[in-house]
Amino acid sequence: MSGGKPGHGLLASAFRASFNARASYRGDFLFGMMVTLLFESVVPLVTVLIYGTGSSFPGWSMPQALLLQGVFLLARGIAFPCFFGVVWVVFNDVREGTFDLVLLKPRPALLVTALQGFDVQGIGRLCGGAALFAYAVSRAARPDLLHVALFMLLLVLSVLVLCALALFMAATLFVWVGNARMGEVVESLLVFAQYPGSIYGRGLQVVLSVALPVTAIAFLPAQALLGRPEPLTLIAAPACLAFTGLSVLFWRAMLRRYGSGGG
Numbered sequence: 118m119s120g121g122k123p124g125h126g127l128l129a130s131a132f133r134a135s136f137n138a139r140a141s142y143r144g145d146f147l148f149g150m151m152v153t154l155l156f157e158s159v160v161p162l163v164t165v166l167i168y169g170t171g172s173s174f175p176g177w178s179m180p181q182a183l184l185l186q187g188v189f190l191l192a193r194g195i196a197f198p199c200f201f202g203v204v205w206v207v208f209n210d211v212r213e214g215t216f217d218l219v220l221l222k223p224r225p226a227l228l229v230t231a232l233q234g235f236d237v238q239g240i241g242r243l244c245g246g247a248a249l250f251a252y253a254v255s256r257a258a259r260p261d262l263l264h265v266a267l268f269m270l271l272l273v274l275s276v277l278v279l280c281a282l283a284l285f286m287a288a289t290l291f292v293w294v295g296n297a298r299m300g301e302v303v304e305s306l307l308v309f310a311q312y313p314g315s316i317y318g319r320g321l322q323v324v325l326s327v328a329l330p331v332t333a334i335a336f337l338p339a340q341a342l343l344g345r346p347e348p349l350t351l352i353a354a355p356a357c358l359a360f361t362g363l364s365v366l367f368w369r370a371m372l373r374r375y376g377s378g379g380g
Contacts, residue, residue: 157193157242160311161186161249174313180257181343182313187253188342189311189335190246192272196279197242202234203227204300207287216375227368230287258342267346271338274357278330281364282306288364288371310334314347326353333357 161183168179177185207230210216219229260268286299306329314322314336325332326349333353340347347353 151241157190157245174316176315177313178257180253181339183249184253184257184342185313185335185339186311187246187250188272188275188339190242191250192246192275192279192334192338194240194243194246196276196283198236198240200231200234200280201283202236203230203283203287204234204290206230206234207290211290211375226372227284227365254342258344260342260344264341264344264346267341267350268338271333271341271350271354274354275334275338277361278333278357281361284364284368288368291371291375306331307334310336312336322349327356330356330360 164182164186165179167173168182173179174182207216210219210230219226219233222229282303286303289299309317309325310331314325314332317325322332326337326347330353332349333356337347337350337353341350
């Protein structure tokens with residue numbers, strides 16, 4: 118057996134387990150996907166309404182703005198099913214005192230919790246994001262191969278930033294298990310990622326590209342695909358990697374402070 122197969126097997130098993138659990142209640146599964154899709158459609162619909170009234174984001178046509186939001190939903194649709202379940206697994210296990218069982222398993226706790234938290238229902242978000250992205254690209258972008266390659270690289274970084282946010286949230290639960298407000302803070306922060314970074318002041322753009330690189334989630338990849346990459350990309354790309362690395366270090370530091378179910 119090659120070195121890559123065990124990891125693939127674990128991912129396939131997580132997918133099957135999540136699908137089987139959701140498929141046991143097909144009506145609930147389909148309804149949940151529809152609700153998720155409708156919820157994620159709110160911001161694009163607001164954008165359509167904004168442009169329909171004659172207003173606009175400076176320097177952005179409606180298809181271009183929808184492209185940015187399609188990129189956001191695409192990245193979110195990848196990161197949320199695969200990684201945001203870590204938050205709920207850690208929350209439930211720490212609250213119930215069963216996280217010790219995760220630590221006893223012969224694999225890293227982060228990998229185990231990510232696999233346990235995999236949620237196939239989030240694929241609805243991914244499908245919606247892919248549909249919006251495809252629609253907007255057909256009307257807003259004619260990128261060359263270089264810009265497509267840059268876009269793909271930045272899309273990977275955007276997923277990493279989202280995963281890092283989930284890791285920060287999950288790690289705090291080892292010490293503050295009642296910290297339910299952290300999710301609201303992250304969702305509020307992600308609002309900045311759903312609109313063109315150019316509408317913010319220059320100082321705020323730098324903060325949102327370097328200190329908290331949320332513009333890397335959609336704005337920078339969209340700009341690359343539109344053939345007008347942002348100069349801030351040169352700083353934001355390493356900032357995304359540093360932000361992700363910091364989240365891993367934070368996870369490890371907080372995990373060491375976990376007091377176990379026995380206190």
